[in-house]
Amino acid sequence: MVPELRQSLFGVEFQAPVLLASGTCGYGREYAGLIPLDELGGLVTKAVSVEPRSGNPPHRVAETPGGMINAIGLENVGLEAFASEKLPWLRDHLARAKVFVNVVGRTVEEYAAVVSGLDGEEGFLGYEINVSCPNVEGGTMFGTDEAALAALVGRVRRETERPVIVKLTPNVPDIGIFARICEENGADGLSTINTFPGMLIDIHHRKPVIGNVTGGISGPAILPMGVYLTWRAATTCSLPVIGIGGIRSGEDALQYILAGAHLVQVGTASFVDPAAAATVQEEISSHLVGAGIGSLSELVGGLRLPEDAQA
């Protein structure tokens, strides 16, 4: 029997639960020919901002124990070029895989401008709002500032009928608080999690390896943090959650799904093996077969806690 991997979510049907994570699949086209994009659940584009951004000086990536550090600096072609040069390819080449546009900004209005500017275009399903960005008006990051996050989510919501997914920042005391803020302000879903702030030092030259000094940590190293934060977000609000962080196998993905994720994203693993996301999908499928489970949805949030345990 072929297990059912489809997930109905955000008013559409995802043929499979695995998406490529933002920043790790470019605008899709870069992977064309290399992997069967249209057989995946979908992909999330590199961040898009109102104006083009040139990004950080090298080195931008390096390996860390069991993972990597990156500081790309949200380099992207900007709203206009994205709409005219990148979206059409996605529209024409992806029939089944769903596309989310990852949105960044320095102010609430910049986020709103990207969403309103793209909303009439074709070739994508919805938005993933990357709130791990400094708020130039507030000083802090949107993703770690309750008031700024509430304002941002509410504002973006008013610009579109499309699904709005908020991608949460991991370095907060209680991600549940931020999950509820997104819910109360009209988000349709959450992505957990973005990278952890980190730093790598070249001890021989006494300088940071990364041109930007600090960067974001991703890869297998952050898997257990991501599973925890996904569980915490999924159990403190009622929004559907997309699990992200360190996934490189069906077993990793199923940890997120049991913790409450409806979908997952694969990022760093694609650098190690471009086929990683497709393999994760196959491994999920064979696990279901082996366990005699008919449909993946039976497992979403299926974690069983010991009686005495409190969340």
Add this chain to the structure above:
Amino acid sequence: MVPELRQSLFGVEFQAPVLLASGTCGYGREYAGLIPLDELGGLVTKAVSVEPRSGNPPHRVAETPGGMINAIGLENVGLEAFASEKLPWLRDHLARAKVFVNVVGRTVEEYAAVVSGLDGEEGFLGYEINVSCPNVEGGTMFGTDEAALAALVGRVRRETERPVIVKLTPNVPDIGIFARICEENGADGLSTINTFPGMLIDIHHRKPVIGNVTGGISGPAILPMGVYLTWRAATTCSLPVIGIGGIRSGEDALQYILAGAHLVQVGTASFVDPAAAATVQEEISSHLVGAGIGSLSELVGGLRLPEDAQA
């Protein structure tokens, strides 16, 4: 030439910069005979609370990618038994290695009681205040609640003349804020960092691997986060910092030292190889020789940032 590893700190001299981290070396005695304890910089005891604590149900530890998860539950013998059964051994067997007592509590007064109860005893240098504990009065954790942390540090300070080191929690938006709170309230130093909240799921039984459901993530996986948080803490306040997180080599330790740490602690690595801390000390020494550096203190905070970079 033999490089100078000594560090003068907290009014005493550490013969070497490497200590064993709390919870990974018991009360010292467990490692006696196995490793040359008295040749290390020192050790930090397992947490001590006013009353004995029985801790969490098994499983309490498991491996995660590039690290481990633990939820011991701060099991410990309690203040009295610690003073009568554990301290004397440390007093009698450690002549040069310095001892910090890791202190936990559920209320500010419980912390204060441990410190006042131990202060007259011999066999240790000072306290490492573990603020990654739920504050039963406030609901949140001391380490993520600015007001609770200020009250706790101030209160503990009044109980003792000994060095008070505050061990910070990593899952906050800006650890610099908490570093300054410790400084303003009379702490003598900081330890960065404690474990990250995480979760590991047994997908076959659909249950958490860890009896306590969630646990703390440690080991190489968290090295770049620890280096960043140490750098952030060291550059936002003027307290000496002890770097902790994923250290398993001299190079790892030197990343922390260049980031601003005066001392470092080795935890998880001792489980993989009990000689890890001693090896780290040797590797630091040989790096200094190779680089022609006479004294380790020349490297403390010696990170050079690119001109254009801002912290």
Add this chain to the structure above:
Amino acid sequence: MISSRQVATDTCWLELDSPEIADRAEWGQFVMIGFGLDHLAPPFLPRPFSVGWRAEDGRIGLLVRAFGAGSRRLAELRAREHVLLLGPLGRPFRLETGSRVACVAGGVGLAPFLFLAGDARRQGFDVDLLYGELTADKVFDTRLIEELTGGPPIVWTEDGSVGRRGRVTEGLSVEGPVTVLACGPTPMLRALAGRAAREGFDLQVSVEEHMGCGVGTCQGCVVQGADGRWRKACTQGPVFYASELTWSPS
């Protein structure tokens, strides 16, 4: 690491060169085995394995069954690969009253008895070695068992595909003074513990629990004592009297 041979499905017999451990290991003690700090893939944390054999020439034998990622990698050890060994660790089995010893082994719980049965027989004990597996393919090469222990094991399989059919615990008879030792999956130990309580005989069990350090520093390996308090499997165990522990159903 000297040699490895597959002795059953997913199961290898490893011989390692470690004079100190071979010299000091007692029945039922274990070693922590890992690859050291440069090895980040499982097993990153060392894993506990019972000493299954010790030879005069400094070799020790371990019986390794691929269970998860960590033990799979150990079961794939190739000759001349280097591993980090810490041990011997833990409290051993004790041979007491009378001259009869009954060893009940479930799966790789056989390991400590390979070592013990041979020694005990040489010391004049009369040893029954009851060894159970689910199916025949899991059964450890019985010729090697005889070679190591100086006698044939009484093999049980749950499907009866080899030896007697059923649970190995059924094979245990406790007439007269006999020291009963058991090592295997917790459900098997629980069943035996229940019987020992009912029939009132002494039972020593070797328990399994996840371990961090193996030497008593991390408090990661606890099992629940009869008084409700936790015991460290690594230093207060792995061998306990069944009566010292709480056997919660699960």
Add this chain to the structure above:
Amino acid sequence: MISSRQVATDTCWLELDSPEIADRAEWGQFVMIGFGLDHLAPPFLPRPFSVGWRAEDGRIGLLVRAFGAGSRRLAELRAREHVLLLGPLGRPFRLETGSRVACVAGGVGLAPFLFLAGDARRQGFDVDLLYGELTADKVFDTRLIEELTGGPPIVWTEDGSVGRRGRVTEGLSVEGPVTVLACGPTPMLRALAGRAAREGFDLQVSVEEHMGCGVGTCQGCVVQGADGRWRKACTQGPVFYASELTWSPS
């Protein structure tokens, strides 16, 4: 992975079986090589290496020098170990004007020229292969170089311990129409780029930068273009005209 031989201190020549890559690789292209997702120790991320050779029978050759932890592990590859190869990747060198080609190789920057020099000579180009190292012990087995390239390299060492003494760049003469290609450490490329600008000759360089994906998705591998904008070393390079790039001093 078919064979590995040490050809100089810390330097190995790896031959791998990869018909697709051997069939399609062009001069100056590279492969990403790693161990796959189960391998967490360095190299966890795959590393870029120039295709140093391609054979009719589907083998490719890589010249690997142990630099950090990742390349050290690759330099220690043993026969029959499996690796993950992605490639051929990136823009190749282009042979143009005239019939003379001057290749300037610094250290393992020699790799792409092993491949190119042999082919080019067979196609009737007159090739100078200038190859520099710090010291003699680093110099790649010159007999093997001749074998692969069909001619002797002109070796330079900074300490003069073998070949001519000094920087290999001094050896470059650019009279007449000549295509100048360079691969090696950035300081060497910078020096050549300066000279190319002053003396007004075309120079193609193969640059190095940390890479994540190798295929243009991560934007991790940028170098600065002459217009100040970033270029991706993996897809817009690794071969650039020196005049396309900014050569900031450092």
